Structure formats: structure tokens, C-alpha cells
Amino acid sequence: MAFFIHTIMKRTKIKELIATEPSGQEVTVKGWVRTFRNNSFIAINDGSTINNIQAVVNFENTDEATLKRITPGACLRVTGSLIASQGKGQKVEIAVKEMEIYGDAESDVTKPNVYPLQPKAHSLEFLREIAHLRFRTNTFGAVFRIRHNLAFAVHQFFHERGFVYMHTPIITASDAEGAGEMFRVTTLDINNPPKTETGEIDFKQDFFGKSTNLTVSGQLEGELAAMAFGDVYTFGPTFRAENSNTTRHLAEFWMIEPEMAFYDLNDNMDLAEELLQYVIKYALEHNREDIEFLSQRLFDEEKQKPQTERSEMTLLEKLQFCIDNKFERVTYTQAIDILRESNHNKKKKFQYLVNEWGTDLQSEHERYLVEKHFKKPVILTDYPKEIKSFYMRQNEDGKTVRAMDILFPGIGEIVGGSQREERLELLETRMKELHLPIEEMYWYLDTRRFGACPHAGFGLGFERLVLFVTGMTNIRDVIAFPRTPKSAEF
């Protein structure tokens, strides 16, 4: 009748229990064993908090076979009285009266199917290979609780301001978004695709009757909705088939893309800055212990490094600094001047020296501006039009566009956005220059034909935000099951 016991025993989450005054009341906890010390003390975690609860079994009254089954990773229920702990390190503990093991976890390394997590530090690389189990570690528990609260805070931020959450399509026939290589979506037989008379693949016979891909951005669709609701945002998966092998890129990632009618570039920057500070503050308030843990973890890790390579601030200080200070706003042209005049450039310490106006900034330049020169988040605006997308609003100088990138320390570009070009003629001219299919994009251009208005928007890479808030350094460690070139396990 194990299932019967299971259903009537209502559990209390550990987060709630450790905040409860102990008075010997009977409680039930269900969770996974982290360690079992001294044949008596079980550290149980149920994911509700980074903290474990200590359950104390009387080994003299418990049969040895049962004790043997209390191993790291095993899932169990304990029922007993909540009492003040005699030991140091925790306020309350459970004096176990009854215990039920739901699932064993083999701990003998000589046997097959051994549970790979041990009560010790594992490398992030190793944990990445067992991504299906890494949630059960302190680090990944903290990361994914923070990720959840950041996502929730994003929705709350926009909801409080009257934005409409749009679900833009994941499958798209548009290939003109200009945001990189796309993943093809097809039901055609790849070994024997139907051909046209001229020998090309006949997509008329494909599922949608045309060539389709996974979306690389919801922006264009977002703009359409903004022309009715005023303020909208998307928050969904995005796919890029770039062969990028870095700590900042994923083939499948989540992006937040607000789009606002009647916003100019300044309004756009204000909103982006406000959003970032809002969600960071939310995480600091709701994930305090998780962030403290990660902050300490990072601090300990950096002790191994030489003094010069260590961070000036702890993670906690860095996040606090970020919400207490305005971001620095400079134009591309000003940034080029700063870089050109920097000692770093004069001493030729950049791999790519900064000379002429018009070239794109390299990672090392962005890092210099953020980490050395301003020492705070930086918003760069008004880039040369040649290095930015077709839809960005052209400035009166004929050379630059109303673009903005927000650069964060350690991350680089976390936000990319712009005021959009709402003037039909200028937009069409730019699209012709770039050989974009104007006819196919009639639906996008219709917003400029019918009731066009100044508007703006940006894209925020969600995983890059999670990277920053958790202090993790590899983007593959802030998404549950990362998709990168040559890797789609789990």
C-alpha cells in the first residue's frame, strides 16, 4: 500500500520548513539525499531552496539494509518531528520516526549504473556531460532558480507597464531578417527531394508550399503588432545555425524583444536600462541565498588566480553596483575617439588597433570601454549604417543610424536595438541597396504605408542576462540543455 501512504502524506517544502519555529510538530519532507554522515544525519534537498534539511535517523533502531540504501541521489520521504538542532550549522532538523525510500541511487563505483554525483566539487565540464542530473547540484540549483525568477520578472515588468505579450511564429518563411544562418524546416525526403524542371528543389511540394526556417528573430512581426497595441514584447526561443563556438553563443536561445510605438532612441534606452535594473533587483530580492552562494563560489574560484586577474567586485557587489548606477551613454563616434586616444591603443596593446571611423568594434574594444574605461555598463549609439541592419532609422548626417547596443562587463553585447526607419522611401532605398526582396516583404512595408509612426525596440539575449546575474562564465551552463554546433544531447 505504498502508493496510499504516498498520497496521504502531504509534504512541506524545505524552504518553508527551515523558516518554521520548531515545536516538535510532525512534518513530512520528500526529496533527494545529498550526503549521509555518521550513519545518522541525512542532508535532504528538494529544490525549493539551496539549503538542505537535516534528517536524523536513529541507526540503532533502523535495520542496516535500509541504512545502506541512504546514498547520495536516492529519493526518499521522511516523517518525524521538527525540533531545534543540537548541532551547529542549522537551526532546525527532523527527528525521523518513519522513512520511505522511493528510489535508490547506486553508490558503489564498481557496479554499473552508478550515480555519478559525489559529495565533492565536480568540474563544470563534467557536469555538462551529465546535464540531466546537474540540476541536483548546488550550483545548477541556484542557476535555474535564478533563471526562473528572471523570466518571471521580465513578464511582470512588461505587464505592469501595459505591454501585450505576443507569441510570434517559430516557423517562418521570411529569410530577410538578416540575423544569420537559419535552420531549415521541411517535410521533404532529404534523400530524394522533388525537383523542378530546372533541377532545383521544388518547395511548392513542401509542407507549407514554400521554403521555411526556424525564426532568428520575432522583431519584424513584433513591429506589426506594435502598430496596433502600441507596446508589445515577445519572449521565446530563437534559432541561429551559425557555427559559433564560444562561451556566449547558443544555436537555440531565448530572446526578449519589446517593440514600442511612439518611442525614439532615448525612450528605447531608458526602457532597456529600466528593464535590466528591474530584473536584476528582482533576482537580488528573491534569490538572495542563491546569488550569495554563487558569489562565494566565484570568489573561491578566483583565489586560484593571480591578483591581477581577479574581479574587483564580488558578484553581489557587481549586481548591486549595476542597479545603483546609470549606464554610460556614448555614441559610436565618441567611443572611437576614446579608444583611439587610449594608452592601450597608443601602446599597441590591442590586437586590432583603432584607427579609422566606420569599422566595427572588436570584442577587445568593447571590453576595454566597459571594463577599463567606464567600469560600468555602457550604451553605444549611432553606429555607421554600413555595419547595422537595414531597418534602423537613418540620422540626418547620412552616415549613422539610430542604433544602440548595451555592453555588459564579462558578457559584451547583452542588448541590441534601434529606433526603426518608419519613412517608406528611405526604408525601400536601403533595402534596394542591400538587395533585399522588397516584394516578399510587402507585409512589413505595409506598416510604413498605413499609419506609420516613429517606433523603436530591442532584443535582449535571455541567457546572457542569466550569465550576468549568476556570474557563470559559459552560456552552456545557464540553459538546461544547450544546443551548440555538434551537440544536441538530451
Next chain:
RNA sequence: UCCUUCUUAGCUCAGCUGGUUAGAGCACAUGACUGUUAAUCAUGGGGUCCCUGGUUCGAGCCCAGGAGAGGGAGCCA
């Protein structure tokens, strides 16, 4: 895709100038102990030194090719 570093026990790592039987900590097994905090103590088992080929009397170490991983760059969020 380019550059670069790495791959040794289940995990984290050491391994000298190429030289006998490849080591440590943790984990595991057995025993002891029993208010521990990644418990402690004792004993023990555990290796395709990533793979293939080569140089050499002799290769974990040198050379070539391959595979996988990390970091950096490019592209970008």
C-alpha cells in the same frame, strides 16, 4: 571556421631529461567510531595513460594523423 591548450583510476589532479612494478586526494568495499556539517580513523580493491601509426634497446612523456573537450577570435543576443 581560424588560433591555442588539454585528454592519466568513478571524480579532481600529479607524474622530473624517454628508463624497473604509473601516484595522491575524494569516491567505493571491509572494519572501528557515533551529534555529524563534503564526518573521522584503519585496511583494501580499482588503470585500453583518448585512438591509430611511427621513432627508439625502451614511450604516459618525442613525431604524424584522427577524435573529443576547454579557452580565445570571427558572427551575434
